[in-house]
Amino acid sequence: xxxxxxxxxxxxxxxxxxxxxxxxxxxxxxxxxxxxxxxxxxxxxxxxxxxxxxxxxxxxxxxxxxxxxxxxxxxxxxxxxxxxxxxxxxxxxxxxxxxxxxxxxxxxxxxxxxxxxxxxxxxxxxxxxxxxxxxxxxxxxxxxxxxxxxxxxxxxxxxxxxxxxxxxxxxxxxxxxxxxxxxxxxxxxxxxxxxxxxxxxxxxxxxxxxxxxxxxxxxxxxxxxxxxxxxxxxxxxxxxxxxxxxxxxxxxxxxxxxxxxxxxxxxxxxxxxxxxxxxxx
Amino acid sequence: xxxxxxxxxxxxxxxxxxxxxxxxxxxxxxxxxxxxxxxxxxxxxxxxxxxxxxxxxxxxxxxxxxxxxxxxxxxxxxxxxxxxxxxxxxxxxxxxxxxxxxxxxxxxxxxxxxxxxxxxxxxxxxxxxxxxxxxxxxxxxxxxxxxxxxxxxxxxxxxxxxxxxxxxxxxxxxxxxxxxxxxxxxxxxxxxxxxxxxxxxxxxxxxxxxxxxxxxxxxxxxxxxxxxxxxxxxxxxxxxxxxxxxxxxxxxxxxxxxxxxxxxxxxxxxxxxxxxxxxxxxxxxxxxxxxxxxxxxxxxxxxxxxxxxxx
Numbered sequence: 001x002x003x004x005x006x007x008x009x010x011x012x013x014x015x016x017x018x019x020x021x022x023x024x025x026x027x028x029x030x031x032x033x034x035x036x037x038x039x040x041x042x043x044x045x046x047x048x049x050x051x052x053x054x055x056x057x058x059x060x061x062x063x064x065x066x067x068x069x070x071x072x073x074x075x076x077x078x079x080x081x082x083x084x085x086x087x088x089x090x091x092x093x094x095x096x097x098x099x100x101x102x103x104x105x106x107x108x109x110x111x112x113x114x115x116x117x118x119x120x121x122x123x124x125x126x127x128x129x130x131x132x133x134x135x136x137x138x139x140x141x142x143x144x145x146x147x148x149x150x151x152x153x154x155x156x157x158x159x160x161x162x163x164x165x166x167x168x169x170x171x172x173x174x175x176x177x178x179x180x181x182x183x184x185x186x187x188x189x190x191x192x193x194x195x196x197x198x199x200x201x202x203x204x205x206x207x208x209x210x211x212x213x214x215x216x217x218x219x220x221x222x223x224x225x226x227x228x229x230x231x232x233x234x235x236x237x238x239x240x241x242x243x244x245x246x247x248x249x250x251x252x253x254x255x256x257x258x259x260x261x262x263x264x265x266x267x268x269x270x271x272x273x274x275x276x277x278x279x280x281x
Numbered sequence: 282x283x284x285x286x287x288x289x290x291x292x293x294x295x296x297x298x299x300x301x302x303x304x305x306x307x308x309x310x311x312x313x314x315x316x317x318x319x320x321x322x323x324x325x326x327x328x329x330x331x332x333x334x335x336x337x338x339x340x341x342x343x344x345x346x347x348x349x350x351x352x353x354x355x356x357x358x359x360x361x362x363x364x365x366x367x368x369x370x371x372x373x374x375x376x377x378x379x380x381x382x383x384x385x386x387x388x389x390x391x392x393x394x395x396x397x398x399x400x401x402x403x404x405x406x407x408x409x410x411x412x413x414x415x416x417x418x419x420x421x422x423x424x425x426x427x428x429x430x431x432x433x434x435x436x437x438x439x440x441x442x443x444x445x446x447x448x449x450x451x452x453x454x455x456x457x458x459x460x461x462x463x464x465x466x467x468x469x470x471x472x473x474x475x476x477x478x479x480x481x482x483x484x485x486x487x488x489x490x491x492x493x494x495x496x497x498x499x500x501x502x503x504x505x506x507x508x509x510x511x512x513x514x515x516x517x518x519x520x521x522x523x524x525x526x527x528x529x530x531x532x533x534x535x536x537x538x539x540x541x542x543x544x545x546x547x548x549x550x551x552x553x554x555x556x557x558x559x560x561x562x563x564x565x566x567x568x569x570x571x572x573x574x575x576x577x578x579x580x581x582x583x584x585x586x587x588x589x590x591x592x
Contacts, residue, residue, distance in 0.1 A: 018402045018405070023402070033405065036402065040406035040407060040410065062429070117287065118293075121292055128571065130527055130570055132528055133543075133544075133563040133566050134563065136550065136559050137551075140556065141310075141342065212415065215418040216418045216421075220421075223535050224551055225551070231421070232421070235421055236536065239425050248425075250421070254417070258416045258417045258418055259416050262416035
């Protein structure tokens with residue numbers, strides 16, 4: 001009972017603190033902008049911990065955050081091994097191959113309006129499909145190790161990336177292209193000096209969408225078969241053994257990896273497309 | 282006619298090219314099995330015999346398109362739709378979970394977006410998390426949700442007794458629907474929140490000021506200005522949410538009990554090497570996704586046209 005009352009009081013305090021901060025004169029400062037979501041997040045963790053303890057929820061249903069934290073600390077080598085298997089070997093290699101292939105394909109079909117009119121609708125259509133369903137097929141073709149996961153990731157990121165790049169390559173207007181022509185800039189000069197730089201905002205948009213897809217693809221593909229390591233493997237095995245603290249630990253690592261991956265791409269975007277209005281703030 | 286030659290012809294060409302590559306690939310990938318079988322039987326196969334065999338194997342590495350179509354026909358038209366071997370049955374299991382989750386997820390998402398737009402504390406506290414959550418592979422929690430909800434016993438839409446009392450029997454789709462719907466709802470929730478917040482904020486200062494000069498109340502501003510101008514954003518996020526909900530339902534079927542639905546068809550297919558079955562389930566899922574998204578697109582065009590907002 002003490003836990004529940006304590007949690008309730010904490011929640012009330014945090015709530016009023018947040019309302020006060022958000023409506024105070026400093027709500028536009030950087031610190032408050034970081035503090036408000038941080039307080040919200042901490043409140044959720046505290047309420048979670050308190051309710052699980054106060055209501056005596058069994059750990060096989062919902063482990064408290066403290067237990068998950070302890071599990072992460074104890075299992076760092078396992079978590080690291082799973083991260084390398086799933087993220088570095090599976091997701092990252094598939095991401096690089098898939099996005100690279102999509103950009104090259106986009107540049108190739110960009111020369112032919114006929115192919116563009118044909119491939120773009122098909123690509124858009126495929127991008128909306130549950131491509132994750134190809135995972136069992138690709139696991140059969142490429143085996144249980146990371147190659148099949150990378151293949152799933154390639155298929156998943158290819159079409160969103162293709163569509164975005166083709167759109168980006170169309171971003172220049174005829175004035176700019178005419179200027180390149182008056183400079184006697186040939187196709188390749190125009191491509192590298194004008195059209196690819198102008199396409200960067202769209203390309204990075206695709207790259208950012210693809211980060212999440214890559215992790216999802218690599219994890220879900222492991223549900224269809226994997227060697228005895230990897231995040232998806234660990235999740236499905238520990239769920240079967242009701243080791244939910246380990247599942248939550250893997251999910252925490254996946255969330256961190258996903259956010260960092262996205263953040264890294266966003267940082268690169270900031271450097272590459274510094275000229276774009278959305279980056280000048 | 283111009284439209285036809287401008288877009289339809291290229292699209293058909295691309296599809297024809299894909300078909301060609303597919304048939305060629307299935308020859309390339311299946312011929313090892315054909316030659317192995319022939320070698321074991323001690324017979325020579327000619328090239329045409331080999332090609333014919335690669336397109337007609339029972340468990341090919343890559344089934345030819347016509348095999349997939351034949352399997353789709355067999356498992357939809359030629360099977361009783363209540364049979365466990367009918368794709369209509371499995372498709373309906375997936376579809377019902379998707380729709381239930383989609384309705385709840387988008388409903389909650391819209392409500393949260395309304396709260397975020399009207400309450401600055403919520404905006405500053407929740408919005409960063411909603412955006413960050415889109416970079417997280419949420420789908421990874423699917424197996425856990427399924428198992429935890431089965432442990433608690435919350436898997437059926439209505440209990441067996443309630444359903445029997447109401448309908449005289451428990452409809453098949455109600456069994457084990459809840460965990461799948463929860464995951465589908467969860468996946469469609471965040472895109473809708475982010476999209477709707479954008480949409481509800483899309484009226485510019487001029488329009489908001491105009492309503493202020495009319496002395497319009499907050500709720501009046503909401504219903505007469507914010508809600509209508511958010512409609513295009515609503516439909517965009519509904520499309521994303523629908524696709525996400527379907528993926529969520531399919532992936533949660535990998536660990537759900539009883540093993541039913543399109544995701545389960547893929548899983549059992551991969552256990553038993555039934556490649557044609559996997560491809561048929563994949564095509565059924567793709568058709569379902571395309572139909573659902575196209576359906577929303579149709580409603581979008583109709584309502585935007587009625588509201589005078591066509592681009």
